[in-house]
Amino acid sequence: MKYLDEFRNPEIAHQILGKIRATVTRPWVIMEICGGQTHSIIRNGIDQLLPEEITLVHGPGCPVCVTPLEMIDQAIAIASRSEVIFTSFGDMLRVPGSDKDLLQVKSEGFDVRTVYSPLEAVDQARQNPGKEVVFFAVGFETTAPGNAMAIHQAAQEGLTNFSELVSHVLVPPAMEALLSSPSNRVQGYLAAGHVCAVMGWWEYEPIAEKFKVPIVPTGFEPVDILEGILLIVEQLEAGKHDVVNQYLRAVKRNGNQPAQALVNEIFEITDRKWRGIGTIPASGFQIRDQYAAFDAGRKFSVGDIHPNESPDCISGLVLQGLKKPIECPAFDKICTPQHPLGATMVSSEGACAAYYHYHKIRIPSA
Amino acid sequence: MTTEFPEALSCPVPKTNYDTVQMAHGAGGRLTAELIEKFFLPRFTNTILDQLDDHAIVHLPPGRLAVSTDSFVVDPIFFPGGDIGDLAINGTVNDVAMSGAQPLYLTAAFVLEEGLPLADLHRVLLSMEAAAKKAGVIIITGDTKVVNRGQCDKMFINTTGIGVVPDRINISASNLKPGDKIIVSGTIADHGMAILTTRKGLSFRSQVASDTAPLNEMVSSILNVCPEVHALRDPTRGGVATTLNEFAASSHVGILIHENRVPVKPAVRGACEVLGLDPLLVANEGKLIAVVPPEFADPVLTVMQDNTQGKDAVMLGEVTSENKNLVVMRTQMGTHRIIDMPLGEQLPRIC
Numbered sequence: 143m144k145y146l147d148e149f150r151n152p153e154i155a156h157q158i159l160g161k162i163r164a165t166v167t168r169p170w171v172i173m174e175i176c177g178g179q180t181h182s183i184i185r186n187g188i189d190q191l192l193p194e195e196i197t198l199v200h201g202p203g204c205p206v207c208v209t210p211l212e213m214i215d216q217a218i219a220i221a222s223r224s225e226v227i228f229t230s231f232g233d234m235l236r237v238p239g240s241d242k243d244l245l246q247v248k249s250e251g252f253d254v255r256t257v258y259s260p261l262e263a264v265d266q267a268r269q270n271p272g273k274e275v276v277f278f279a280v281g282f283e284t285t286a287p288g289n290a291m292a293i294h295q296a297a298q299e300g301l302t303n304f305s306e307l308v309s310h311v312l313v314p315p316a317m318e319a320l321l322s323s324p325s326n327r328v329q330g331y332l333a334a335g336h337v338c339a340v341m342g343w344w345e346y347e348p349i350a351e352k353f354k355v356p357i358v359p360t361g362f363e364p365v366d367i368l369e370g371i372l373l374i375v376e377q378l379e380a381g382k383h384d385v386v387n388q389y390l391r392a393v394k395r396n397g398n399q400p401a402q403a404l405v406n407e408i409f410e411i412t413d414r415k416w417r418g419i420g421t422i423p424a425s426g427f428q429i430r431d432q433y434a435a436f437d438a439g440r441k442f443s444v445g446d447i448h449p450n451e452s453p454d455c456i457s458g459l460v461l462q463g464l465k466k467p468i469e470c471p472a473f474d475k476i477c478t479p480q481h482p483l484g485a486t487m488v489s490s491e492g493a494c495a496a497y498y499h500y501h502k503i504r505i506p507s508a
Numbered sequence: 509m510t511t512e513f514p515e516a517l518s519c520p521v522p523k524t525n526y527d528t529v530q531m532a533h534g535a536g537g538r539l540t541a542e543l544i545e546k547f548f549l550p551r552f553t554n555t556i557l558d559q560l561d562d563h564a565i566v567h568l569p570p571g572r573l574a575v576s577t578d579s580f581v582v583d584p585i586f587f588p589g590g591d592i593g594d595l596a597i598n599g600t601v602n603d604v605a606m607s608g609a610q611p612l613y614l615t616a617a618f619v620l621e622e623g624l625p626l627a628d629l630h631r632v633l634l635s636m637e638a639a640a641k642k643a644g645v646i647i648i649t650g651d652t653k654v655v656n657r658g659q660c661d662k663m664f665i666n667t668t669g670i671g672v673v674p675d676r677i678n679i680s681a682s683n684l685k686p687g688d689k690i691i692v693s694g695t696i697a698d699h700g701m702a703i704l705t706t707r708k709g710l711s712f713r714s715q716v717a718s719d720t721a722p723l724n725e726m727v728s729s730i731l732n733v734c735p736e737v738h739a740l741r742d743p744t745r746g747g748v749a750t751t752l753n754e755f756a757a758s759s760h761v762g763i764l765i766h767e768n769r770v771p772v773k774p775a776v777r778g779a780c781e782v783l784g785l786d787p788l789l790v791a792n793e794g795k796l797i798a799v800v801p802p803e804f805a806d807p808v809l810t811v812m813q814d815n816t817q818g819k820d821a822v823m824l825g826e827v828t829s830e831n832k833n834l835v836v837m838r839t840q841m842g843t844h845r846i847i848d849m850p851l852g853e854q855l856p857r858i859c
Contacts, residue, residue: 143774143777143778143781146781150840152840152841152842155841156842184845185839185845186839186840186841186843186845187839187841187842187843187844187845188841188843190843190844191841191842191843236851258708258783364841479851480851499845499846499848
């Protein structure tokens with residue numbers, strides 16, 4: 143399959159690995175921001191292939207994982223209303239709220255549906271004029287254009303029964319927050335290719351300059367990730383800190399400008415709480431006042447729900463790259479994908495779930 | 509072979525006073541009798557069923573009795589490559605066949621939703637007739653109930669199958685031994701992706717069609733060359749990953765499979781990539797996994813490839829003494845990872 147097979151080609155991957163081995167002379171810590179990259183790294187065993195000098199730490203780029211508990215509880219409160227059809231991407235449905243998840247709400251008889259696109263949710267609103275259709279709009283810059291388009295379309299058609307519960311987060315402020323932390327150990331970043339496809343990579347230039355870290359927008363296949371790591375290691379070894387684009391087939395410096403314009407029309411930047419990390423200034427999107435009618439948080443007045451996290455879960459430290467999942471006392475004991483304490487164990491992009499699924503293994507001798 | 513059924517053209521929907529299923533069709537009176545006479549009997553006719561008793565009495569060849577039951581509730585009831593009717597026959601035929609038995613007789617019980625078009629029922633019964641004929645089984649007794657609109661989704665079918673296992677055959681998930689070879693009979697994930705892409709209205713350049721098919725003939729030819737087959741299973745819900753995990757756990761062995769041998773059709777792979785799903789976790793309805801002693805691996809693979817349903821059969825992996833109770837995949841990159849059972853339904857990822 144074109145655009146996949148060549149980027150999963152083991153020979154090319156091993157050639158790049160050879161170059162990484164030939165380049166690296168010292169230990170380096172590199173963070174992949176994006177949960178999709180974490181998933182690909184663990185799934186393909188890229189961490190097993192890298193020379194021991196290179197440590198990969200997993201970043202906070204899993205939208206399911208960083209959506210705060212209070213948003214999950216707000217979603218559950220809205221979904222538990224008889225007039226609501228609550229729609230969401232699949233993997234949000236199993237994220238534990240304070241005492242249940244959205245799939246349990248469905249089993250209680252409320253209308254919770256998986257959709258593949260926010261525009262499908264708009265369609266549900268058209269087909270069910272007597273119902274309130276709510277879409278759970280989570281994600282990074284990648285999903286923002288689609289979520290903005292849904293509100294744009296609903297507004298143009300005058301649909302009054304569609305709204306979004308928005309918990310959008312932004313990558314660059316989170317990177318700055320991590321780099322500003324006194325406990326930071328990250329020396330280079332793989333930036334998320336699809337985020338950059340929307341936003342471009344110019345935003346990362348001041349960060350690379352300010353913190354003296356190389357940043358490489360990178361794709362998601364094994365060859366992409368290895369090439370991204372090579373582009374970082376070459377810079378680290380040479381004492382450089384530029385933004386270098388690995389994901390050439392999808393990313394331009396200025397990104398997708400029509401998509402950005404649409405996002406700006408509907409959303410504005412706001413402070414945002416990240417699960418396990420806390421509030422990061424100017425790190426999220428919220429719906430602008432002129433589109434308040436499409437804001438489910440305001441429509442259903444759920445803003446005063448503020449629960450507390452499980453004290454046994456260290457997902458915040460995992461999301462900041464300070465701990466590996468296997469260093470958590472709860473990991474694979476009281477916290478499993480069947481009974482997750484924190485969101486990092488729920489999503490297949492979550493670092494804890496990725497470790498749980500792929501890391502309990504002895505390498506076969508055969 | 510997707511939506512047009514040539515049989516339906518040559519065999520028109522029986523004439524009745526109604527176009528749709530009525531509550532009275534399940535009330536046991538005249539309309540029930542008409543439904544049975546006009547719709548069910550012409551399709552399934554045989555000397556046992558035609559007696560219309562509340563039970564069936566059959567003679568069985570010597571051996572141990574194999575029984576399996578399954579309920580079919582697929583949505584939508586018609587999908588590319590098949591419908592709920594052939595699924596209900598093939599699913600139970602295959603479950604019986606995986607014991608090493610030749611399936612002989614089936615029962616069929618229907619729950620129909622009030623308002624179901626009788627033309628849809630007729631089309632499903634035609635598929636069941638064709639599937640039963642292909643598998644060499646007959647339907648010997650059955651039941652029909654009608655429920656109020658909304659109390660079921662169009663139609664549910666339960667089938668129970670019986671067959672006889674010859675004495676020398678001993679097939680079980682707990683029989684795997686280190687060194688055994690694992691063979692899969694063809695491309696995986698076809699059925700699950702056909703259902704999902706139909707439900708979601710996704711279209712791909714080449715059609716993704718269900719693989720629903722009877723496997724009893726292939727099982728017979730496998731047993732002919734290798735009566736010592738250790739395990740057989742059709743990887744339906746939960747896919748190949750679930751079946752292999754069940755094998756590993758039941759036999760307390762490890763299983764090693766090779767990513768570069770996993771057979772997946774390009775369109776199915778494309779659909780899985782788009783939706784963020786792993787083909788190893790997606791349902792099949794016309795595939796089997798055979799675990800055989802190493803010396804039988806090549807002859808078994810050859811007879812499977814000679815069978816219509818097994819032309820894409822491949823040696824997927826082997827049973828190991830290490831990594832007990834785990835299924836491990838050697839990736840294309842040469843690394844290893846665990847293939848776990850899915851928790852429930854696979855949930856598509858956000859991005």
